[in-house]
Amino acid sequence: MAAFGRISLSLSLSLSLSLSLSHTHTHTHIYIYINKFHITILADINECANPDLYTCTLDTRYENTEGSYCCVAAKNTKLFIIIGVSTSVGVLFLIFSGWGSYKVIRKRIGIKHKEKFFKQNGGLLLQQQLSTNNNFNVENTKLFNSKELEKATDCFSVDRIIGHGGQGTVYKGMLADGRIVAIKKSMIIDEEKLQAFINEVMILSQINHRNVVKLLGCCLETEVPLIVYEFIPNGTLAEYLNGQNEEFSPTWDMRLRIAIEVAGALFYLHSATSSPIYHCDIKSTNILLDENYRAKVADFEISRSIAIEQTHLSTLVQRTFGYVDPEYFRSGQFIDKSDIYSFGVVLAELLTGEKAISSTRTRDTTSLATFFVRSMEENNLFDILDNQVLKETEKEKIIAVANLAKRCLNLKGRKQPTMREVATELEANQMSQKAFNL
Numbered sequence: 001m002a003a004f005g006r007i008s009l010s011l012s013l014s015l016s017l018s019l020s021l022s023h024t025h026t027h028t029h030i031y032i033y034i035n036k037f038h039i040t041i042l043a044d045i046n047e048c049a050n051p052d053l054y055t056c057t058l059d060t061r062y063e064n065t066e067g068s069y070c071c072v073a074a075k076n077t078k079l080f081i082i083i084g085v086s087t088s089v090g091v092l093f094l095i096f097s098g099w100g101s102y103k104v105i106r107k108r109i110g111i112k113h114k115e116k117f118f119k120q121n122g123g124l125l126l127q128q129q130l131s132t133n134n135n136f137n138v139e140n141t142k143l144f145n146s147k148e149l150e151k152a153t154d155c156f157s158v159d160r161i162i163g164h165g166g167q168g169t170v171y172k173g174m175l176a177d178g179r180i181v182a183i184k185k186s187m188i189i190d191e192e193k194l195q196a197f198i199n200e201v202m203i204l205s206q207i208n209h210r211n212v213v214k215l216l217g218c219c220l221e222t223e224v225p226l227i228v229y230e231f232i233p234n235g236t237l238a239e240y241l242n243g244q245n246e247e248f249s250p251t252w253d254m255r256l257r258i259a260i261e262v263a264g265a266l267f268y269l270h271s272a273t274s275s276p277i278y279h280c281d282i283k284s285t286n287i288l289l290d291e292n293y294r295a296k297v298a299d300f301e302i303s304r305s306i307a308i309e310q311t312h313l314s315t316l317v318q319r320t321f322g323y324v325d326p327e328y329f330r331s332g333q334f335i336d337k338s339d340i341y342s343f344g345v346v347l348a349e350l351l352t353g354e355k356a357i358s359s360t361r362t363r364d365t366t367s368l369a370t371f372f373v374r375s376m377e378e379n380n381l382f383d384i385l386d387n388q389v390l391k392e393t394e395k396e397k398i399i400a401v402a403n404l405a406k407r408c409l410n411l412k413g414r415k416q417p418t419m420r421e422v423a424t425e426l427e428a429n430q431m432s433q434k435a436f437n438l
Helices: 075-120 122-134 146-152 191-203 237-241 252-274 326-331 337-351 368-377 388-394 393-409 419-437
Strands: 004-010 017-023 030-037 038-044 062-064 068-073 161-164 170-173 180-186 215-219 226-230 286-290 295-297
Touching: 017 252, 038 170, 062 146, 122 191, 146 170, 146 388, 191 215, 191 226, 191 388, 215 368, 252 286, 252 295, 252 337, 295 388, 326 337, 337 368, 337 393, 337 419, 368 419, 393 419
Parallel strands: none
Antiparallel strands: 004 038, 017 030, 030 038, 062 068, 161 170, 170 180, 180 226, 215 226, 286 295
């Protein structure tokens, strides 16, 4: 705040004079300037002498200036400020340096874990198989990263679960490019489950058929391996036949078409690929239905290809009771007849709507295969058929398909038809059915 007093006198003098007085006792300094006829007297008041009117903060001191005053930081305060700022900067530097080091170390640990899981999940074996075998389709074996699949499934949320298989849980997900996929997360891995996982990837990598579920890739850098498939929206054939889809009931034409599609897929696996592939677990829960209710054969966990095994196929594996041919139990061998018998059970399911195993039947006919064959031998076929089948087609057409199913269920493999014969007979039945409808 400026504090000046001004006194002006007019004198008739031609004298220039400058006078300066200082009154140190009152802390008042007077400056007189004479210039021709005008005299100016300025008095500077020392504000620092009256701290009650002119205040500074505790950490500053007064310093008088001409016409005013200012508050100047005390020397010790400046030192404290310098120390405080330096300390803060140092602490911040240590924090950011520590955080940066933590991120780098964490990233390195993450990379090591991924490398460990990749080896643990058979990544090296899979790479070796893909590089040395020309039968594998590299496009079907994309290696997804874990973050990509976690994002696709909301970190494998329980709300995304769409099914449980023999080897793991299946989730519905959406990839970054908008594709809807099914992601199977294996159970806690052991040597047997690891072999099943690698086996399924290698089998599906060889297959390109419209009625076989398509493999999109896998992920090996997680604790348990993941397989990515195309998403099939309408559930399983078992669910469809058991009335879980009330909006769209299975007509005879649809049942026959599904049978033809599954037979065509199995014929392809048995003979059209460079090396025969035996599914070994054909059942209605492993047949999926797409948006148009077209059949897709799925779940190749225990499937076998001679090209992969390179040994006599005599290893017993877990299969589904009710679909397993008795000859397999005797020999323990995987042959095409094993799939043909299982397909016969599926045909019986399509005709009757019955489950492969049911406790509602008598003890000796718990198995649908036994129940179906015995009913045919006793001329009771039409007593066990699904009502919708009976209403929609001629009995001759039904009998033709039923006889084919019975031949597939023959306990002697040499008397069973081949999948080529099965597919051909079903297609012929379909053609005659279309002619009948005209």
